[in-house]
Amino acid sequence: MKKTAKVIVIAAVLLLTISLPVFALQPTSQFYVNDYTGTVDASVKNTLVERGAALAGENGVQVVAVIVNNYIGESIEVYANQIFNQFGIGKKGENNGILLMVAVDDGEVRIEVGDGLSYLLPDSKTGSIIDETFLPYAKEGKLSTAIEKTYLSLI
16 A cells, blocks of 8 residues: 555544544433532432432433533533433433533533423523522532532422
């Protein structure tokens, strides 16, 4: 193979690698709380998982928390939407899922709501939940409590 051909092959492989999604997380065995950082206290995580499973059992609504060190991509909004779809949050066809996305090192939080619940939780409401519930605890350095209180307010 000529040197030029090798360069073209290498360039093509690099381009394919760059375009692959790097946000690919897999849900943990505790689907309702996916803490990839160890931020949420074990007892809090267990309580939230139980509450999330109970809610899903009652009415099919899934509230899922995903905690990462940082998000990958252009914005937390795009990343949260990708995770929401990848995890399959909410019943298919009903679009009744809610994602609480926290990027610890980036200092960002996002609540992503499926279209089937947007009448109950419009952006103005989720913004208020973040401002009034999440941020006060997070600013005090109580991130586990911030996640707990926010998750419970979404239920």
